[in-house]
Every structure is written in structure tokens, then in C-alpha cells.
Amino acid sequence: MKIKRQDYILIGISAIAVIGLILSCINMLLPVHEYGSKGFDPFRDYYTNKGIVLIFIARLIFWLTVCVLGIIWIKNKTIKPLNFNLLLLIILIIALIHWFELWYGSTFYYGEVRDKQGLGVPILCIVLQIYVLLRLGLTKKTLIIGLIALIIIMNYGIYSLVYENWGLYHDFYFPGTNIPIW
Numbered sequence: 001m002k003i004k005r006q007d008y009i010l011i012g013i014s015a016i017a018v019i020g021l022i023l024s025c026i027n028m029l030l031p032v033h034e035y036g037s038k039g040f041d042p043f044r045d046y047y048t049n050k051g052i053v054l055i056f057i058a059r060l061i062f063w064l065t066v067c068v069l070g071i072i073w074i075k076n077k078t079i080k081p082l083n084f085n086l087l088l089l090i091i092l093i094i095a096l097i098h099w100f101e102l103w104y105g106s107t108f109y110y111g112e113v114r115d116k117q118g119l120g121v122p123i124l125c126i127v128l129q130i131y132v133l134l135r136l137g138l139t140k141k142t143l144i145i146g147l148i149a150l151i152i153i154m155n156y157g158i159y160s161l162v163y164e165n166w167g168l169y170h171d172f173y174f175p176g177t178n179i180p181i182w
Contacts, residue, residue, distance in 0.1 A: 001084045003073055010091075010131060011070030013124075018067050021060040028053055046105065055101045062094050088135060091128050098125040099158060126155050 028047050046052060069087050073079045079087070102122060129151045138144050 001079050001081060003077055003079070004135075006131060006134065007070070007073065011067065011074060014063050014067040014070055017063040018060065021056060021063060025053075025056055025060060028056065049105075051104055052101065055097060055104065059094065059097050059101075062090050062097065065090055066094070088132050091132055095125040095128040095132075098122040102159075122155075122159075126152060129155070 024047070047056075066087060069079070069083055069090075072083075099122065130148050133144065133147055133151065138147070
């Protein structure tokens, strides 16, 4: 598989993501946080949550893998089909991790109070999904445009579900009654 312009862009994004995630992980692991100025980071509690730390470390590992595969791809100007398929799989995993962090943070960290969080649509997640779609080698432009539109609509739909309060603590009743299950 030969390298294309969008592959160079992806590799550049992966290098920026790796640098940013390394700095974020360093910040999370420092005892006083935010590079020595205690109390400066308003999101300190969120970023030191054990689940969020694990999510960040997983994202770092996956982005680092994309970066290494990309550097090898640039060096050789070609990539083995197995490595290319692995790269596409890892990119989809990264996109899912973005949604998982949004769900995990909004459910377990914020306690389902989603309207006060300032949640944003993970644009990079959508871009990564579109990249995978474009690199699959589909030929009909109408099919590609339709699938890109479907990706955007599905992601916005998932975002609207995450943004609303789920009410997990009171939505489960015995059938036909107002008696809560727990």
C-alpha cells in the first residue's frame, strides 16, 4: 500500500497526539500536578481519576503505535497489508476510546449531570472514522459521500445520547408498576 497525502496528515496528527498525551500523563503523575503550581489545574480531579488515567495511557499506547507504523511507512514509502490493516484497526480503537472517555467521564466522574459539563463532539474521532472509510478503497463517490454523512449523523446521535441525563438511578421499575427495582 503506497502512502498518500492523508496518510502524512494522519502521521503528523499522531506525532502531535503522542507529544500531548505524554505531557498530559506527566501532569497526571506529578504529585502537585500542572508542573509544580499546586491548585492551578481546575480539572485536576478529573485527570487524576484512575479510570481516566487508564484511558489516557491506552490512548497514548495506541497513538504511539500509529506514529511508529507511520514513521516506518514514510521511511519505506510502502506498508505491508497486514500492518496497514492493523493501522486501520488501531485508528478505529482510538476513535472508540474517545467515545468511551466521554461516556466514562460523564457517567462515573460527573455523576450524570451532563448539561453542566461543557461536553463537545469529539471531532477527531469523526475525522479518524472518515479516514478509515477513505482508505478502505471504495470507488463510488456517492457511496463514499453517503457513508461519510452516515458517520457524522451516527456520531452526532451518540453525542446527543451522552449529553442528556440518563437517570440511571431511577429508570428501572418493575413492569407495570412505579416500584423501583433497587
